[in-house]
């Protein structure tokens with residue numbers, strides 16, 4: 001049974017732009033799916049629909065709710081890590097808990113430290129974001145997204161703002177994390193090479209002049 005299903009999903013913006021048309025996709029538990037396509041093909045729109053930031057104009061998105069009781073539905077990693085500069089790395093990871101009060105923060109501190117260990121940031125728990133490289137800052141963003149053990153990790157061009165070397169390293173790190181955790185990941189990117197390296201499946205959105213493109217679904221073998 002899929003964790004998330006897109007059933008004939010469409011999004012037409014006011015003014016008539018057809019951003020997403022008849023999009024169909026089932027995402028299985030533990031799958032790493034990349035959604036790839038050039039600028040303007042509707043990737044950000046799709047993400048906004050998943051997050052509930054924009055209403056659909058057609059179809060449905062269904063989430064299977066047999067999630068473990070404690071876990072959140074989605075965790076989000078943005079193109080910019082959006083860290084609070086005056087907070088330590090540990091406090092940045094704990095932001096989602098802090099918003100739920102001091103008691104929750106205390107309960108989650110152990111988990112936050114575990115995630116920092118997993119991401120190679122143990123020695124930086126007390127540092128501030130400006131002391132970290134871009135790649136390390138993005139790792140803090142990933143730790144924060146994983147804090148409440150979301151059913152699905154959504155990543156929107158998470159390496160978009162990084163230089164090529166950092167990008168390659170973080171791609172490998174992400175693969176390692178995924179192999180340990182087998183979390184369901186939806187990874188949005190315009191980079192086909194990143195998509196192919198990381199994914200079980202690549203969904204290609206191909207825009208055509210004057211209309212929305214076809215959606216090509218490619219299943220990749222994993223070594």
Ligand code: ADP
Nearest residue numbers: 013017018019038039040041042043044045046
């Ligand atoms: P991508 O993320 O792949 O670059 P988007 O989802 O941002 O694509 O955009 C898909 C199409 O929808 C584009 O033609 C874009 O101009 C249009 N679009 C995006 N957001 C809006 C909006 N809020 N209002 C109107 N048109 C939009």
Ligand code: ADP
Nearest residue numbers: 013015017038039040041042043044045156157
């Ligand atoms: P990105 O693809 O980098 O995530 P955006 O989603 O912000 O960038 O924008 C993608 C495209 O959608 C751009 O061409 C932008 O001009 C267009 N767009 C974004 N918001 C609107 C809007 N409110 N109305 C019309 N076009 C929009």
